[in-house]
Amino acid sequence: xxxxxxxxxxxxxxxxxxxxxxxxxxxxxxxxxxxxxxxxxxxxxxxxxxxxxxxxxxxxxxxxxxxxxxxxxxxxxxxxxxxxxxxxxxxxxxxxxxxxxxxxxxxxxxxxxxxxxxxxxxxxxxxxxxxxxxxxxxxxxxxxxxxxxxxxxxxxxxxxxxxxxxxxxxxxxxxxxxxxxxxxxxxxxxxxxxxxxxxxxxxxxxxxxxxxxxxxxxxxxxxxxxxxxxxxxxxxxxxxxxxxxxxxxxxxxxxxxxxxxxxxxxxxxxx
Ligand SMILES: CC(C)(COP(=O)(O)OP(=O)(O)OC[C@H]1O[C@@H](n2cnc3c(N)ncnc32)[C@H](O)[C@@H]1OP(=O)(O)O)[C@@H](O)C(=O)NCCC(=O)NCCS
Numbered sequence: 001x002x003x004x005x006x007x008x009x010x011x012x013x014x015x016x017x018x019x020x021x022x023x024x025x026x027x028x029x030x031x032x033x034x035x036x037x038x039x040x041x042x043x044x045x046x047x048x049x050x051x052x053x054x055x056x057x058x059x060x061x062x063x064x065x066x067x068x069x070x071x072x073x074x075x076x077x078x079x080x081x082x083x084x085x086x087x088x089x090x091x092x093x094x095x096x097x098x099x100x101x102x103x104x105x106x107x108x109x110x111x112x113x114x115x116x117x118x119x120x121x122x123x124x125x126x127x128x129x130x131x132x133x134x135x136x137x138x139x140x141x142x143x144x145x146x147x148x149x150x151x152x153x154x155x156x157x158x159x160x161x162x163x164x165x166x167x168x169x170x171x172x173x174x175x176x177x178x179x180x181x182x183x184x185x186x187x188x189x190x191x192x193x194x195x196x197x198x199x200x201x202x203x204x205x206x207x208x209x210x211x212x213x214x215x216x217x218x219x220x221x222x223x224x225x226x227x228x229x230x231x232x233x234x235x236x237x238x239x240x241x242x243x244x245x246x247x248x249x250x251x252x253x254x255x256x257x258x259x260x261x262x263x264x265x266x267x268x269x270x271x
Contacts, residue, residue, distance in 0.1 A: 001049060005045075047102055060102040063077055075119050076117075128243065140153070142162060166228050179214065181213075182234075184218060185224070191243075198233055207256075235255055
């Protein structure tokens with residue numbers, strides 16, 4: 001197995017999280033590409049894992065905490081580690097030590113860059129980014145928001161523990177309309193996919209004059225700090241779970257349900 005830094009040759013594969021076989025990757029738009037070009041000069045690190053036959057099977061990306069969706073300083077945050085696990089396309093590379101090798105390479109790299117520790121996030125439920133996997137690799141839980149856990153591995157005795165940024169509430173709503181709001185940082189194709197589906201569903205002709213779609217760019221750290229949100233989708237005040245991304249039909253139904261509650265100024269009913 002070989003772990004190498006991302007180079008231009010593999011950029012397009014990295015941008016679709018190695019899922020070049022997936023139509024969903026195309027549906028997710030260009031948000032990650034735009035994010036990559038904005039972030040690459042701000043300390044983004046990407047490593048790729050190749051198996052002994054030279055096949056690309058995994059990736060890890062991490063950024064300085066000061067540019068991330070996590071509070072803290074002098075640490076790096078892993079946005080995402082992904083060892084391709086689908087049978088489609090390049091097939092599954094999981095359970096062969098690739099994830100461990102990627103994580104160890106990121107730790108060595110972060111140390112050499114002078115970071116005082118590496119931070120990971122994970123979920124308490126076994127859907128994706130399992131917190132337990134990081135625990136097995138020596139990461140300790142430091143903060144929790146619902147099922148989202150923040151973990152870290154300090155490298156220095158004076159490292160300060162990271163924390164989740166406080167959520168600052170809900171989006172502002174248009175009166176007498178359904179307001180669909182997508183907060184978008186850009187780094188995650190799954191979040192970008194939810195945004196693109198919500199944008200398309202909001203634009204359906206049956207929702208004309210009833211639905212407004214707002215996309216809020218949260219690339220800048222100042223915006224994340226102000227809003228307390230990096231990536232999220234709301235239909236009015238209700239947050240829609242976006243991991244894994246909801247189907248187009250599910251999002252359309254959520255919008256439709258709210259649209260039916262809007263009273264028409266002409267007929268006085270929901271038509
Ligand atoms: C978590 C993840 C990165 C682990 O990658 P991996 O390459 O499968 O990890 P490893 O092979 O190093 O370790 C996994 C398991 O294989 C075992 N293992 C390690 N080397 C092994 C080997 N040579 N042979 C057999 N088993 C091995 C480990 O003990 C570990 O056991 P566990 O499943 O009980 O934890 C991977 O499963 C993944 O990408 N999951 C999805 C994460 C995700 O959703 N990311 C996107 C979020 S945006």
